[in-house]
Amino acid sequence: MESKKNKITILYVDDEENNLVSFKATFRIKYKVFTAISGSAALKIVEDNPIDIIITDQRMPEMTGVEFLEEVIKINPEPMRILLTGYTDMAAVVDAVNKGKIFHYLNKPWSEEELDETIQRAYELYSERKTIMETYSKLEVTNEQLEFLLRQKLLS
Template sequence: MSEEPVSECPQRTLLLVDDEANILSALKRLLRQDKYDIVTANNGQEALEVLKERLVDVIITDQRMPGMTGVEFLRLAKESYPDTIRIVLSGYTELQSVTDAVNEGAVYKFLTKPWDDVQLRGHVAEAFRRKEMADENLRLHQQLQVANLALEATNRELDKLLREKEERIETDEVSLQITHEILEHVSTPILGIDDEKNIVFVNAAAQALFGSSHMMLGMKMARDTPDLERAWNRTSTEIDINDERYKVLTHPMGRNSRSRGKLMTLIKITTP
């Protein structure tokens, strides 16, 4: 059975359990003014069946009932529905069993019959506030868990990207070292010039051709090599170096890499 739906959100559902019909009626009359959704049961077994079908927030049960006591019922309710707030309302003060149940957490409060209407309503309202606070804490905890999982996933992805980037940098560095070593041993003079026309690479053949004093790293290309300056804007041209003729091939860098500047290769022209 249920009364008027609760006008507030969330809905507050109250289960009343007592084997005396007049007690159930009196409790319903008293508590319906607080707009609870009230369901009833006449004994512990019937109440367990109600809990299988309904979401209940607060339970109020008598202690002495046929079949099982209120404390025995609340122990079973705690096992299967631990989020409920459980109250004993009884005219019998079986102190030991009730104390044990309270200590176990099966019972939230023990109230005695006959009850004071104002106090009982206050205790029930407090029980619902306790339940809603626990639900809110659980909701926030679940949100925090979801946020933490999302953060962990983001951190894992960032770590993965960082490792991949570090691996690419390491691979690029190794490739660059290998390339420098290969070019160093090529017999053809090769120069690397950046966009500001600074010399950034000179292989051994180029050093031998120009002399180390003319081809120092960081030196401006045009200072002592005006012929190379003229070759800068040409794909292919011929210049004289040390009374010998060389063909200069200028290759712009950066088309297939992040390199900038130009690579200049000098090929000696032999006359027949």
């Protein structure tokens, strides 16, 4: 399990209060959990907190899960995104993949074990992606330094 300060940070968005309470009760010890009852409340959380993984219900009254995820990408494209729905709506799944750029799609009601495994896989990919981006940034700096040295050498 992650140490206290290195817990995976999860935002769970659902318009049903019971689902929010259940999710938090199930995962609060293992993960740092934020919950939101609407897409707009969740966007505020994303703006104010570093989030590793976002899990959202698809069918919500104010904005759908896909619409919410599209807005999240504009604010911060880094968190891994997981879509939950109690309905088999293939158009929603296609939109989630294409517009919300989801990592995974799960049916409601969710199984604690399956959801936990999905969170772990998403976080592994999230961590690998962050490491690759950090390495890429370092390589860009090194490349710029080498180009500068080469220009200096050519000019002298």
